[in-house]
Amino acid sequence: MDYSARMYNQFMDKISNEATWIALTDTIIKIILVLVLSKVIITVAKKTLRNIFLVRAKSPLRTNERRETTLLKLLENIITYVIYFISAIMILEYCGFAVKGLLAGAGIVGLAVGFGAQSLVKDIISGFFVIFEDQFSVGDYIKINTFEGEVLEIGLRTTKLKSKTGELHLIPNGSILQVTNYSILNSVSIVDMTIANDDRLELAEKLIYEKLGQLERKVDEIVKVLELEESEILDSGEIVLRITTETQPTKQDEVSRLIRKELRPVLDEFGIKSTLDSGEEGSV
Structure with missing residues (x-):
């Protein structure tokens, strides 16, 4: 056989x-x-x-x-x-x-x-330092190197970011060199308003103060109205009023839009011509 x-x-x-x-x-x-x-x-x-x-x-x-x-x-x-x-x-x-x-x-x-997996070890060690140093957490809106978005997950090896437009970024923890966290400190909203420099300027400032006070009391995103100042005089003779507001973290754009939306009808009611623009916005 x-x-x-x-x-x-x-x-x-x-x-x-x-x-x-x-x-x-x-x-x-x-x-x-x-x-x-x-x-x-x-x-x-x-x-x-x-x-x-x-x-x-x-x-x-x-x-x-x-x-x-x-x-x-x-x-x-x-x-x-x-x-x-x-x-x-x-x-x-x-x-x-x-x-x-x-x-x-x-x-x-x-x-x-x-010996050939040093990058993997580096990613894991960096991930632990990120968490225990509380550099950023799940739900924070941050910028890592050139990527910006909301933190969905911090894993042992990678961090997941979701951008405003929906892209998902997977970033190895070992490659995280620079981090900007927008969710820890309060932000600042800046709105510039151009108004004619005439006898109605004082009335305009009074109306703006009253409206901002109302918004501060009823809008949770507004922490505090910081300042209303005459920041610039244009060649046309008009004055730029700058409204500076402290907001909850990452809420500065939302507050700026709200301020522009609420102030325009108030000024129009009294026949005060104005131009509203957003200034620089950031964190404090």
Whole structure:
């Protein structure tokens, strides 16, 4: 009997053996149980984490809300990675692989590969510093290098930014060199208004002050009206009034539009001609 015939007979004996099918069924059941159990553990662990952070949110000793949201997402990712890694090891063991030898070999290979994975290590270390130094958090509107947008997620390796126009930027944490965070400090709205320099100027300033006072009391985005000043006299003889307002973080554009919208009908009612422009806006 030639070699191929012997192999065929051995194979047929193997698959026709009842013990083989019992062992295969047992292995499949174990793998399914591991996967189901892993999913249950991850779900329960994530729910427990959320409940812990929810309790902390009601505590007088709570930390920054932005920081808590970021840490919650990071811990959820770590739990998912760890549980799935353990599950993969268990499945390999059930499939008959020598897991201890595999891990030992992986350690040696990992040491060799590690010299070529310095950028990955740099990304992970930089990600931890971003979080624990609270440079920015999930929900912040920031600018990283040349990319600008809202932080959707801070992972172990990358940070996800969503721009105003909807693009998603994936930025390796190790490449973050410059960060501008627009969501920590209050912003400043500046609106320039051109008005004729005549006997109605004093009335115009009075009307503007009254309207700004009303907006400050009823609009949450306005923290404080800082100043109304005559910033410039044009060649035409008109005067530029500059309205400076402190706003909640990143709300300066919204407040500027609101001020222009609210002031125009007030001045038109008294026949005061004006031109409204937005000045420079930023953070304080």
